[in-house]
Amino acid sequence: MPSTTTSQNGSHHEASPSPPPPAPVPLTPGPRASRLEKVYAEALARTLRANSYANFSACFPTPAKHVPASLESVWRQLNAKLEESAKAEFDEIMREKDAVRGLNELDRLVGEAKLRRENGEGESVVAPHTLGAEDLYRAHLAPFLQEAQDSLNEKLEATQVQNAELAEKIRQQRLEIESLLSGLEVIVADVEGAAGATAQFSKENNLREEVVKMDEEVKARQEI
Incomplete structure (x- = not known):
């Protein structure tokens, strides 16, 4: 029988029963x-x-x-x-x-x-009629929002894959450009070397021509 307590005004009320002790x-x-x-x-x-x-x-x-x-x-x-x-x-x-x-x-x-x-x-089961308007609104939108989020996640993953492929292509193109530039530098160096050699050759020919002219002038004066 549950115990009763008496309040100050004399009224009686039943005390809340204590939980039973756990089984040994x-x-x-x-x-x-x-x-x-x-x-x-x-x-x-x-x-x-x-x-x-x-x-x-x-x-x-x-x-x-x-x-x-x-x-x-x-x-x-x-x-x-x-x-x-x-x-x-x-x-x-x-x-x-x-x-x-x-x-x-x-x-x-x-x-x-x-x-x-x-x-x-x-399992927490909540009766629908106990939910507020905002909770019901979110509950109805949740499936659509989840579907939209899944779709966006798939598109994002596909875009990330495409970006990775483009980045790899750009890297390969940069390597090719660097290789072409290296080859072009070698060609330019060869051209510059050839130009320098040509200029040196022309300079040496001009000196020879001047020496020949001087010899001819000297011989002409000696004959006079």
Whole structure:
């Protein structure tokens, strides 16, 4: 029966009921805790099988040859002690970390989440009549705006691809122009060299002609 409180004016009203306490988490290993224990047991068994008597006796050839029964007894005791210590340490860690309780709680939360998802709970469903005019307006426009945005995104991606192709073509054309300019510079240098050589040749011919004229004038004067 819910408790009642009395106000200053003498009226009575029921207090809001407190939420029920959460169900206690059982300490019996659930699916995840059981799986953890199974995996550890399998790993420990593989470790013990790896320490076979053949491998163990190979490390002690002399006792294995002379007292094999005693060596085998030591091997069995060693494996038993190893198994006992490993299990005890695992159990101690499970107790210290309260692993069973935590894993059981995780199992419970996952189960509740799956149940809510199957029942359609957890999804925010808003009745249309509770929305305002602006919200309804946006809700009706949202599909069209999304379609327009998708179309613009596609066009933008296509334009970016075309721009990248044009940029590559421009780069190739620039390389070709640079190559042509380099070749043209070589041709101009050759032409300038040829022009210089021609001018030098003409200059040398003019000097020869002047020398010939001077020789002729000298000879003419000597004859006079």
